[in-house]
Amino acid sequence: MHVLHVASEVFPYSRSGGLGDVLGALPAVQARLEGESLGAEVTVLSPWYAGLAGTPREVWRGELPGSGGTLGPVRAGELREGGVRFLFLDLPGFARPGLYHDDDVERFCAFGRAALPLLSALGVRPDVLHGHDWQAGLAVAHAHLAGWRTAYTVHNLQYQGRWTLAEARGWTGLPDWAFSPEGLEFHGDLNLMKAGLVFADHVTTVSPTYAREITTPQYGEGLDGLLVRLTLEGRLSGILNGLDQERWDPRRDPDIRPYADATGKAANGGALRSEFGLDAAPLLGVVSRLADQKGMDLLIRALPELVQDWNVVVLGGGDPLLTAALTGWAHHPRVAFVAGLNEALAHRIYAGADIFAMPSRFEPCGLSQMIALRYGTLPVVRETGGLVDTVPPDVGFRFAAAEPEALLDACRLARRTLDDPAEWRGRVTRGMALDFSWDNPARHYLELYARLAGLSAETPAAPR
Incomplete structure (x- = not known):
């Protein structure tokens, strides 16, 4: 054929x-x-x-x-x-x-x-x-x-x-x-x-x-x-x-400090903090087009409360208004924003972050949440499209409403869960074991x- x-x-x-x-x-x-x-x-x-x-x-x-x-x-x-x-x-x-x-x-x-x-x-x-x-x-x-x-x-x-x-x-x-x-x-x-x-x-x-x-x-x-x-x-x-299993493999990724399981992530988190001068708070990562579809306005509106619990690292480009809003936050000691595309930095964010936010209004499939799961970074996602099909509720953190408060509630749950090492390690291990190969x-x-x-x-x- x-x-x-x-x-x-x-x-x-x-x-x-x-x-x-x-x-x-x-x-x-x-x-x-x-x-x-x-x-x-x-x-x-x-x-x-x-x-x-x-x-x-x-x-x-x-x-x-x-x-x-x-x-x-x-x-x-x-x-x-x-x-x-x-x-x-x-x-x-x-x-x-x-x-x-x-x-x-x-x-x-x-x-x-x-x-x-x-x-x-x-x-x-x-x-x-x-x-x-x-x-x-x-x-x-x-x-x-x-x-x-x-x-x-x-x-x-x-x-x-x-x-x-x-x-x-x-x-x-x-x-x-x-x-x-x-x-x-x-x-x-x-x-x-x-x-x-x-x-x-x-x-x-x-x-x-x-x-x-x-x-x-x-x-x-x-x-x-x-x-x-x-x-x-x-x-x-x-x-x-x-998901391309060779391009996105934390065990062999040349852009990060390679690791095979949940215990190997810590060094990448420390490296990401050092790169952007962030403190010891846990890391929330975003790699995204800056667009209404991706719910980036929800993230921006949630930032005043998010930064109380999280360092926030955002990589992306697109809508000039969203870009300007994130640029205005870049002076905050717990926010790092890099405009545009940067493949190597994307890999470092997937490896170094603790959670990965995707507050999409709609998402036909999405690849970022699959990459995050493969790298042991737990997705916080809106319940829509392919995010429903790829992020199990016993692994990531899902929310229904396209509202900043719903995103915040999911991030608060993630933060509480992070304080339970056994529960967190179990979620990371289950996420890294999911099969997203193209076969x-x-x-x-x-x-x-x-x-x-x-x-x-x-x-x-x-x-x-």
């Missing part, structure tokens, strides 16, 4: 967050499982960004269809790593620094429209095309119209790839009937997330709880009616993300692909 993943980023070549992490880990595990009955040959297609962290070998150069007729000359490159073939499509709109820009809908329409002609030119015809998030929605639509089997994963429903339909429909290369409310039209806009939902043979999300949540008005981002229909048709399910999710996806590939071919039809 041959599987093709289509995504806007893939670690370590391009990455802005969790999507890149998933595409850096899942295909490699699927390729490693090829020797099993459900194994697969795996290819990944992604844009060839100007700042790509790698040098692909050029394997094709020519012209591809675009909104103005043809795009050309364009090229494709190839890298092979861990049994996976990575293809990179170099289009004019991607020849500048950075991954994402204000014209992304137009750029990823060009990418999605050109994907199948490129694959045809390279002689690639997978058994299943698996698209990821809105940037791959148009590729899924074109694959469906070509009679290919398709899967589509929603990593975050909030980001949908919308643009005024009157301007954007010419970018897509789709027939007129695709722009109805049953198709890509959404309140007068083109919606590329909806393209994937409507055209895919099966839709997954990155946790079972999030798969249920997005069928409700609270979490459905205006698409809950469509998602309810997919659920009733048996075309929507949740498959929990995994089980990879097998679930391979089983899904096998079911899809076994379906009898149908004539491509209008959106269901």
Whole structure:
């Protein structure tokens, strides 16, 4: 079986967050499982960004269809790593620094429209095309119209790839009937997330709880009616993300003082305190995008009381107002804030903190809580999405309401529990023993692909 993943980023070549992490880990595990009955040959297609962290070998150069007729000359490159073939499509709109820009809908329409002609030119015809998030929605639509089997994963429903339909429909290369409310039209806009939902043979999300949540008005981002229909048709399910076990391993992590169990954490906590000049109080860590989704405003509003019990170390970037608020706290002797991304510091926070706060308003899956658990740092999380599926109540500390006081109550319980060494050690030990490897999710996806590939071919039809 041959599987093709289509995504806007893939670690370590391009990455802005969790999507890149998933595409850096899942295909490699699927390729490693090829020797099993459900194994697969795996290819990944992604844009060839100007700042790509790698040098692909050029394997094709020519012209591809675009909104103005043809795009050309364009090229494709190839890298092979861990049994996976990575293809990179170099289009004019991607020849500048950075991954994402204000014209992304137009750029990823060009990418999605050109994907199948490129694959045809390279002689690639997978058994299943698996698209990821809105940037791959148009590729899924074109694959469906070509009679290919398709899967589509929603990593975050909030980001949908919308643009005024009157301007954007010419970018897509789709027939007129695709722009109805049953198709890509959404309140007068083109919606590329909806393209994937409507055209895919099966839709997954990155946790079972999030798969249920997005069928409700609270979490459905205006698409809950469509998602309810997919659920009733048996075309929507949740498959929990995994964690890269080699990249996140406290026993071999070069950025920390390695340890194998709960007793080894103390040295990392001391090092983190020394790094930021903090006192002997226990450590609360945060590594996060600074965004409303992540509940960082709840954390900031809780800081006046949190610092009575905890040193607070925050690493993250994003919303300027949240950044400014945290910067204003950086003078406090128990608060350390580092703006932006810093991979090595993230590892030190996971290893050195006692608890790890994730007060998310919604969380499709989340990787940070899995990393924290693997590093023996107990998560304090809101009961939503993948946080429910990964943080057992006898390990971490969960709270229901998206309110500062609820977060504080959970942190107060954590502080009281820390004073009971046996109880605390038991929670840490149970957390570090949890299995978040990609093996089980990879097998679930391979089983899904096998079911899809076994379906009898149908004539491509209008959106269901």
